[in-house]
Each structure stands twice: as structure tokens, then as C-alpha cells.
Amino acid sequence: MNARATKKTENLAERIYLQLKQDIFDFRLMPGDRFSENEIAERMGVSRTPVREALFRLQREAYVDVLYRSGWQVKPFDFKYFEELYDVRTILECAAVRKLCEHDGELSKLDDLVSQWCVPSEQRLDDGPVVSGMDERFHEKLVEAAGNSEMARIHHDLTERLRIIRRLDFTKPPRVDATYNEHQAVLEAILHRRVEQAQILLRAHIEESRNEVRKITVHMLHEASARSQLHSVEASSIDRIDG
Amino acid sequence: MNARATKKTENLAERIYLQLKQDIFDFRLMPGDRFSENEIAERMGVSRTPVREALFRLQREAYVDVLYRSGWQVKPFDFKYFEELYDVRTILECAAVRKLCEHDGELSKLDDLVSQWCVPSEQRLDDGPVVSGMDERFHEKLVEAAGNSEMARIHHDLTERLRIIRRLDFTKPPRVDATYNEHQAVLEAILHRRVEQAQILLRAHIEESRNEVRKITVHMLHEASARSQLHSVEASSIDRIDG
């Protein structure tokens, strides 16, 4: 009877974790920002214990760093890091596509994706953030369909880590439309068991998204840099951003 | 001046973490075993705080599970899980080999590996555990040489998780010798930029190791099962082991 009564009280640490991650994603906590456990605890109205638990999780996921007895820091942006993540993502997804194409039985697992992406242009959605989320799910479902749950888990982790910059894609309608076309082409290639073609298409699709994000990120960070200099903040975070 | 004075006192939580992992690896903590934070804390002579930190890390690495307000449990063996890890490992290593073969410049990064593995048979080592460790490093260095540090990190995680069953390989001299031959063949194929051949050889090498471990694991777990039934322990952990 108390199954839904305890709907919210469970997992204080989890709540802090999600909140902090959202703060980082929304740039309320900027790359390079330093803060203490007490600050967070007071701001969230909890004790240090769940805050520390949340911070350790974020540290393990490479969002923050602990400075020995001298506070925490939001990890500065590192382009090389994101490039590498994109790279691994491509490798895993191409492997998933190969598994799917070489799979003997039906590919009914892909039905959902087909009905979502292979639609006439008038039925296509055009809301940037919505399509961005759909794009994430497309790639995740592709890997899940390959049947290796550990591969799917690792790919999911990559997706999480890339989200902070990936959602900068889909800010322009042409990218939304291109995404529909590219997903459709990939799905058709898989359904026709054309391994090489499907991999080439997928690789190209990810590469385009990556390039788009790369452009936007550079732009965005230059703006952030300008803001920082305006506020005469010490430029430590920006140094590393540009570096 | 106190740089080396604080050699050991640092990181109590880290120490507990390593100790617990070792306990799991050495089967002092058997799959399915249940325990509480207090038990560990008292046994290690510390408070619950660092124990909890260590347990959360182990939980994230899929070694243990927390049962809501009812203790912790060493994760039961799951063959499917290890099979999947092997699979992802193969995918990453094959991708690394491709990168290496398609790399334009010199492959001097592989010099260390060549000098270690491409030796006449009288210079080969034959101590099982030693070669097992060398084998781990061989595969890790192969991926590191590909130049993507995130890929290397993920591969390293896989290696860690697989170690508990992987070291069961190399218990017989023929496997040691075969490992030398196979590593040598892989390296030569890479140095000659034969992508396909290198991948096929590597895939076969991992597959052989996997099969060997599979056989030994089944044997070992049947023994554990027999022991458990002898002690008339409830068979929960063994059920999942065989299942």
C-alpha cells in the first residue's frame, strides 16, 4: 500500500546525482568551475554524504575531478576526448550493423525503427530537441537489436557522455531532414543485408553529425570565452577549452 | 618532504576496494555470497564510510549488487555476461588492428611487443600466471597503440572484468606455446599491413582462449557446485551459475 507513497523519497543520492549532471549539461556548472561538497550540500538542502556519493559517480563518469583536499572541479572541455568517444561509438555501431546483417532470422526487432523513421516527409517531426532525442534512441536501439547487452550498455554510456555536445546538433531544419533520410537509408541497407553499404552509410551519418557538432561547439565556446573575458574571470577553463 | 612519508596512509577506500576485489577474484567471496557493510568494516578494521565507497565502485563495475536495505551480494556468475564481454573485446581489438594497419607512419609503437613475443622458442617463458599477465598486456598494448585513449580505457575495463575467468587459461603448457605463436602471427600480419589476415588471426586467437576458459570454467563450477551440495548450502548461487 505504500508502493506509491514512497515515490519520491527513495534515493537522495540519485536525485543529487541527476541534478548535478543536469547542472553540468545546462552549463550552470561551467567547465573548469570549482566547488566544494558543502556548497552543493547546502544548496540542495542535504548532508554531504549523498553529495559525495553523487560526486564519486560523476567522477567515475569523467564529468568532475576531485582535487586532493582542495575541492572539486567540473572537468574542462576536451575536444580530443569527445572525438575519441565519437570514434568508439562508430566502431560499436558498425559492429552492431554487421551482426544484424549477418543474423540469420527475421529482423523484426527493427520494425519499431522502420515505422518511426521510414515515413513520408509530411509525417516527419521537425522539433529540434525531440528529433535529437529520437536520434539518440535510434542509434541505441540499433545496437540493442544486435543482441549483446554489454555492448549496448557501453554504447549507452558513450551516448550519455556525448549528449552534452550532441544535442547541439539539430538546431537547424536541414539537419533534421538529413537525419531522416540517412536513418532511412541505413535501415533499408540493413534489411537488404548489405553490410558494407549499411556501414558506409552509418559511418557517414555519424561523421556528418560529428562535423556539425564540432562547428557549433567551437562557436559556442568562443562565445563562452568572450563572456568570461568580459567578466574578467580567470581564464583557466577557457584555456583548456581552446587548447 | 613528506611526499614519501604518506606512502601508505592515502586512500583507505581505495585499499578496501582493491582488497574486496581480490577477495572476489580469489573466491574468498564466492558468487552469490551475501554480506553486510558492517561485516566488511569490522573485518578490515575501518568504519563503514570507506567500505561503502568501495562497494559502490564495485557495484558500478558489476562485481556486487546491493539489496535494498538488506545487505550486499557478490554477483552470481553469468556465462552470457562473460561471453558478451569477450565479444566486445574482439570488436574493439579488431578495430584497433584496422587502425594500426591503416596508419600511415611507422609502427614503432609495436617494437616492444615484437621484442617480447617474436623470440625463438628457447627464450620463451612458460610460467602460466606470468604468461597470463603478459597476454593481458599484449592485447592492451595493441589497443593503446591504435591511439584512441577512450577505446583503450574501455578495453582496459573489459580486461579487468574478464580477468576473473581469463586467468584460468594458461594452466596447460600447450596453451602457452600456442599463445606465443598466435601473438607472433598477429604482429607480423599487422607489420605487413594485412588487415584482413591480422583480424582473422586475432579473432581466432581470442576465440581459442575463450573456448579454453569456457571448458575450464564449466569444470570448476561443477566442482564448486559439488562442494556446495556437500555442505548442503542453499543452491541459489549455483542455480544461476549453471543456468
Add this chain to the structure above:
DNA sequence: GCACACCTTTCTGTATACAAGTTGGTATGC
């Protein structure tokens, strides 16, 4: 003898107290 309810114990989740160390500012000596 069986079933159900209560109660005690034990568990994790959270808050707080204490210890050890770093940092930055200030005061003092020159």
C-alpha cells in the same frame, strides 16, 4: 500442529562530528 501477528534484530540510507591537510592572507622582521 499450524498459521498469523508482533517484536526484536539487523540492514542500508542519511546526518553529523572529528581529523588531517591545503590554501591564502596577514603580520612581522628586515
Add this chain to the structure above:
DNA sequence: GCATACCAACTTGTATACAGAAAGGTGTGC
């Protein structure tokens, strides 16, 4: 005026105290 040393405030790391919930044993009613 500058450099150095000391001190106070603040930080994380660790230990302990408390709260709420789950589990298992025990006792009672039938």
C-alpha cells in the same frame, strides 16, 4: 617595500550516531 613565517578558515577523508525499513524468529490463538 619585500619576503618569510605563521595562523585561521576551509577542504576532503573518516568515524560515528540516528532513522526508517526489511527479515526472521517467537509466541499466541485456534
